[in-house]
Amino acid sequence: MEISAMRALIKLIDGKGVGEKMNALTWAVIDTTGAEHELLTSDRPIIRTNGLMAENGHLALPIGPRKLFLAAKDVETVDRISSIPTAELVTEANRQVVEFAVRFVYGTDDRQLRFVQNRMATKEQPRIVSGLNKRGREHLLKRAMN
Template sequence: MAAEGQRHHYIPVAYLKNWLNAEGKVCQYSRPHGKRVVAKSKHPSGTGYVRGLYEFFGVEDQHLRESLEREFMRPVDTRAAELLQEMLAGEQTMNNVEKRSSWTTFLLSLMFRMPEDIKFHKERYLRDWFKADPKRRKHYKRLWRPGMPNRVEEVIARMDPQEIEWRALDALIPLITNPRIAEFINRMQWGTFTLPFQVPALLTSDRPLILSGGLIDPDSHILLPISPKKIFYAVNDRRVIKFMMTCNPSELAFLINRTVTQQAVSYVFAQWDLHTEFVQRHMGTGQLPSLVERMQNNPGTLKGYRRLQRLRRKGLLP
């Protein structure tokens, strides 16, 4: 991952600000040297970022280099920040179609925007672009016209890897705004659940979204801690909501904290440094393949992903 460029926060600053303590900072747990967990007090703007993560490197025009961050990621996060404050204030954010769509885009961004996702996506995209398989040769024969190279391998050899990397970054937008996935999420039953004061505070991490196995099963659900005491949920069946409401609140907090900690790759966050032993025991022990990996390795979703790439190569998608 690039070491230069502007700070691009894959964990939005406005999201982490909900864990601010009386000192105006959050507690960041990480493993900078080996397996020992270290706690540091950080401002949300000073963590959860990679420089140049969404940058088009090699483009001389700085305005164009930052276009993905400026024109897509930042507006997604800005809108989500507004909706977060409404949810925390108890406003009826969920009933507005436009707001609902904006929040869904934010949730989807959390599934695709992490550094590991970006790295895997770029590598897979480059590999697919430079692969001359029989289907691609057959397709090229149909497209061939006099004056064009005789073999698709000649075309591939002339491709600029950096340009293909730019295309890979561009392809993040239709992945994050995927209408089929968004439709599933928008149809789910949404709400927030507030934990009692005496219950242990919720943690979050660089993999804060808790997803069930899929989105269409009756028990499917999405959970996201949005503050030390509040959870956003999206479910298909109200029985899942009933379970949360009747579950022992301390047990529910434990399950959520354990999951977001087990899923963590680099960071776990808390309001105060009270969880070192817990984080040490669970951090990174239950990492799942990213959604990008699951999509690209699943035969059904892989077919759709490759179709998306073909449409982009033909200029039929932006």
């Protein structure tokens, strides 16, 4: 079921409408070099809101110990997030990445081990397919099979 859902998701993303919307997002990479701590990553590293097209919609992804990728609906959201003090931004990104992790969290060393131990897997990230009603899941599976 998960493989079929992923195939359907890939087809949706490759579709003209979704692809155009993704390309229209404002993209940025935030350098967090000034922060005391480095960014962590995990087996669930994407930080997201309740929809990229919603007001203040965005997603973020640590792409290195000192780089955070950001995609947002508008420049104002990117500017607002970029203006957050670097230490606060790193702490919040790490909190979300660690809380939604399932089995693995990665860092360059063990300096944040206590932070990880206190927060690891404490929240369940909503899965894309689980948010769809039964009819929607069946539709995705049929599309994936074709």
